[in-house]
Each structure stands twice: as C-alpha cells, then as structure tokens.
Amino acid sequence: MNNILSQQPYDTLIATIASTYDQGRLRAVQAVNVQLLETYWQIGQHIVEFEQGGSSKADYGKSLIKQLSTDLTLRFGKGFSRSNLIRIRQFYLLYPKGATLSHFFSWSHVVELLKIDDPLERGFYEQQCTRDRWTVRELRRQKDSALFLRLAASTDKEGILRLLELTLQEAEE
Template sequence: MKLVENGGEYQSLKKRIDELLQKGREQAGRAVNTILVHTYWHIGRHIVEFEQGGKQKSDYGRELLDKLSRDLTLAYGKGFSRSNLVYMRKFFRSFPKSETLSHQLRWSHYFEILKADNDLEISFYIKQCEKERWSVRELKRQMKSMLFHRLALSKDKPGVLAIANKGVDIQKPEDIIKDPYVFEFLGIQQ
C-alpha cells in the first residue's frame, strides 16, 4: 500500500491513533486525580486519628499543622501549606469513609466545596458537580452566586436550577491535566 499523506486510509489511521491517545490521557488524568484525592483523604485521616487522637485539635494546637506544613513542604514541595492541611483534615471529617468519595471530582473541587457552611451544602454541591459535570470554575461561580441558599429559599426550585445551569463549562481532559494539584502531587514542572 502506497502511503499518501492526504489519503483516506492514512487519515483514518491517524484519527484512530488520535482517539486512543486522547482516551489514554483522559484515563491517566482521572487515575492521577483519584490517587491524589485518596492520598489527601488519608493524610487528613492520619492527622485526625493518629496525631490528634480523634479530637478537634491536637494537644500541640496550632504548632502541629505549622510544623507538619514546614516539614512536608521541604520534603515534597508545594501543596502542603497549613491551609491545605486544614482542608485535608476537614476533608476526612466530612467524608469519614473513603468509599463515599466521588471519582468524578478532583481535589480542586473538594477544596472549594469544603468552604461551604454545613454538611448539607457540601453534599448538595458534590451532587451538582457530578450531575452537571461542573468545572472548578463553574463550581466557584455557583457557590459565589449562593445557588444552594437561593434554592433553599426559592419556591421555584426547578426554575432556579435551570437558570443556574446556563453557561455550564463542561470539563475537558485538558482541564484535568492542567490542574496544578496534579502537577504538584506528581512533582512535575508546569
């Protein structure tokens, strides 16, 4: 068979390879994100259960997270600020069983969702992110517009949801790979 760059057979081959590469990158991104989310959940678990004995604060108080942040940042680089460790701890407390974690959401989603005021609001935003496939940017927009609170106060819940879903930014594989948490977790330069 003669190779003709513009030939239909060659273009078909190239298209199949493009699809395989795209699918492989998507799967790799999802796998890395799942591992990252579970790793941060386990870090939160260790902070709560082992270092703090299940109490709200450790006997060392603020010093524990400050020291842990310094040591982890020195050893592993960015991503282990005191604030991030506080969110990892809250993450474990909000989801005491790892099986309840969504494989559709990235750490960036959870990080934003954990800023919510209560467990019902956290649950609402997780379900909406899964159902509507919200990007982190869309999640932030919905939280800033207080969608949960507007729905709670509204008599026209379907109408509020319909308005809220306009402009939803569907997540692309490129968005997953560009997530700075993935780069930090893997130690990859951006």
C-alpha cells in the same frame, strides 16, 4: 504528498488515534486525582489519629499543624502549607471512611467543597458537580451566584435548574 495520506481511511486513522490518545490522557489524569485524594484522606487520618493520642488536643493541634507544615515542606517541597494541611485534616473529618467522591473531582474541587459549612449545601454542589461535570471554575461561579440558596428559596426549582442548564450550554458554545 502521497495520495494515500489524503484518503478517507487515513483521516479516520488520525481521528481514531487522536481519540485514543485523548481518552488515555483523561484516564491518567483521573487516576492521579483518585490517588491524590486517597493519599490526602490518609494523611488527614494520620493527623487526626495523632491528635487524638495527644493529651491537650486544642493547643497541641495548632502547633502540630504548624510543625508538620515546616517539616513536610522541607522534605517534599510545596503542597504542605499550613492551610493545605488544615484542609487535608478537614477532608478526612468531613468524608468518613467508605464515602467516595466522584472520580471526576480534583483536589481543587474538594477544597472548594470544604469551604461550604452546611452539609446539605455541600452535598448539593457535589451532586451538581458530578452530574454536570463542572470544572472548578464553574463550581466557584455557581457557589458565588448562590445557586443553592436561590433554589432553596425558589418555588420554581425546576425552572432555575433549566435556566442553569441553558446557561451552561451557552457558556460551552
């Protein structure tokens, strides 16, 4: 092995290249997520606007989603299941134009948030996700443990948030 490869400057070069590569990959994933969310929001907008142009929205909407699912799946493959199209439509309806979610969120984050009916609770989990950079798995875990409800019922809200932070730190170690 060449001596130059074992020297400190070479190790620094490797670390710098690794860091640059990791940052680039992260930015690429974030860009894809942002574009996917924008695309799904626009698809939801198209569906809602089409429904509003129809005469009998309730019956028409049910058959519309089913037909769209069939046709779009044939054209593009997976990603256009009936349930996903319902979520895409819901995404448009719950997040008005101009409102943006964190660039950190993936479609899986959004789907988990859309499952929360209460806007205040959904907003709480959005903020916690953004602030603490929760993965989808962590978001599900916190929802399943009813963090929002525990905080709402607690007189020691700061204590519960501190406990949450300690639990997250332990999970990382």
